[in-house]
Amino acid sequence: MKNENNEAKPAVSRRRFLAGGAAAATGATALAFPMIARSQSPITLRFQSTWPPRFIYQEFAMDWAKKAGELTGGRLKIEMLPAGAVVPALQVVEAVSKGTLDGGHGLPAFWFGKHPAFGLYGAGPDFGLDANQLMGWVEYGGGKELYAQIQAAAQLSIVSYLGGPVPCEPMGWFKKEIKGVADLKGIKFRTSGLAVDMFGGLGMSVVQMAPGDIVPALDRGLLDGAEFASATDDRIMGFPDVAKFYLQQSYHMANNFCEVMFNKEKHEALPAEIKAVLRHVSHSAHADMSWKSMHRMSQDFIELQTQQKVKIYRTPKPILDAQLKAWDGVIAKRSVDNPLFAKVIESQKAWARRVMFWHNNVQVSQSAAYNHYFPKGPLPA
Numbered sequence: 001m002k003n004e005n006n007e008a009k010p011a012v013s014r015r016r017f018l019a020g021g022a023a024a025a026t027g028a029t030a031l032a033f034p035m036i037a038r039s040q041s042p043i044t045l046r047f048q049s050t051w052p053p054r055f056i057y058q059e060f061a062m063d064w065a066k067k068a069g070e071l072t073g074g075r076l077k078i079e080m081l082p083a084g085a086v087v088p089a090l091q092v093v094e095a096v097s098k099g100t101l102d103g104g105h106g107l108p109a110f111w112f113g114k115h116p117a118f119g120l121y122g123a124g125p126d127f128g129l130d131a132n133q134l135m136g137w138v139e140y141g142g143g144k145e146l147y148a149q150i151q152a153a154a155q156l157s158i159v160s161y162l163g164g165p166v167p168c169e170p171m172g173w174f175k176k177e178i179k180g181v182a183d184l185k186g187i188k189f190r191t192s193g194l195a196v197d198m199f200g201g202l203g204m205s206v207v208q209m210a211p212g213d214i215v216p217a218l219d220r221g222l223l224d225g226a227e228f229a230s231a232t233d234d235r236i237m238g239f240p241d242v243a244k245f246y247l248q249q250s251y252h253m254a255n256n257f258c259e260v261m262f263n264k265e266k267h268e269a270l271p272a273e274i275k276a277v278l279r280h281v282s283h284s285a286h287a288d289m290s291w292k293s294m295h296r297m298s299q300d301f302i303e304l305q306t307q308q309k310v311k312i313y314r315t316p317k318p319i320l321d322a323q324l325k326a327w328d329g330v331i332a333k334r335s336v337d338n339p340l341f342a343k344v345i346e347s348q349k350a351w352a353r354r355v356m357f358w359h360n361n362v363q364v365s366q367s368a369a370y371n372h373y374f375p376k377g378p379l380p381a
Helices: 014-032 056-071 089-098 116-120 131-140 143-153 195-200 211-219 231-237 264-268 272-306 317-337 339-362 366-373
Strands: 043-049 076-081 103-106 158-165 172-174 188-190 205-207 245-248 257-263 311-314
Touching (some): 056 076, 056 257, 056 272, 089 103, 089 158, 131 257, 143 158, 143 339, 158 264, 257 272, 317 339
Parallel strands (some): 043 076, 188 205
Antiparallel strands (some): 158 257, 172 245
8 A cells, every 4th residue: 555655655453453443442432431430439229118028029129129239330229128117018109209218119009099090000900911011001102101190190209110020910819719709799808909999899898908917817717818919929928828719810910010119309319321221220120020920939839739738720700700890890980080090091991902902813822832732730640
């Protein structure tokens, strides 16, 4: 190669070129990230969950906090305390809003008393959606924006990251076998959120109570049945010691998911780059929670039957049909009383009508494939 005077240019070695490029890249990187210095002290926040220490959902909450630390390179440290460490479980949202806590972990349905539309985020009629599909509505169907409107209507000063799919919750534990709708009439039953209205529509005598009181109430005969969460946490709570009939499948909480909330003032004070990362923390935790749930809950589901001799069976179809009809009544009544509730319902319906039409047409039957390869199931014949 020659210059403009037709003189030969000195050759530039590939090694020298790469070394110079690497130096330039290092300089560019340093210029691109001037604010992230190793000497910066981490931002430490104190959170509390709604879950007792041994619950798998407390583990999920701590997983979220750990991921926040990892993905921010240690700049954000969240101490995730269990329920009751600072305030009672169901007072977490108020404590976060007021700044008593920097943040918290729970379920949107827990704040049903603040505004009934909170109950539509995982604990209301599902229109055929599972938890992951309902989260699709949150992210791309307007659900996130509507949630902010509900928080404003409830006068809560919080910023929330929704996500963390809860598998379809069992209908519950019963002291006697439930075979049909008639068996539900008048029985004393514990549930929460909008499910109180739905189960009441089936003729059940419904009560709400704190998680720690449920099993003792069943043991003393104050309850005939109750529902809580999953095979894993239900087992930890001691349900199989006081009831032996465990109904699976229900429309009362078929698409639940979790919530991580920050005090709004504390959230706004976070550096912009940390707030950008938090969205990805939520997505990462959502995926990991779904995989861990598969692993742990399937083990406990089987061991409840094989080791603790619990009779696990599917909720009879007439009861499921009656649940859907009961939801129709709840929707109609609540929509008349609350325009924001009605707005959320119509948004969810629009999403479900389109997404589930697509899903139901393209998804091959999973149960048919499973029964082909495992006709006897996972249990000994």
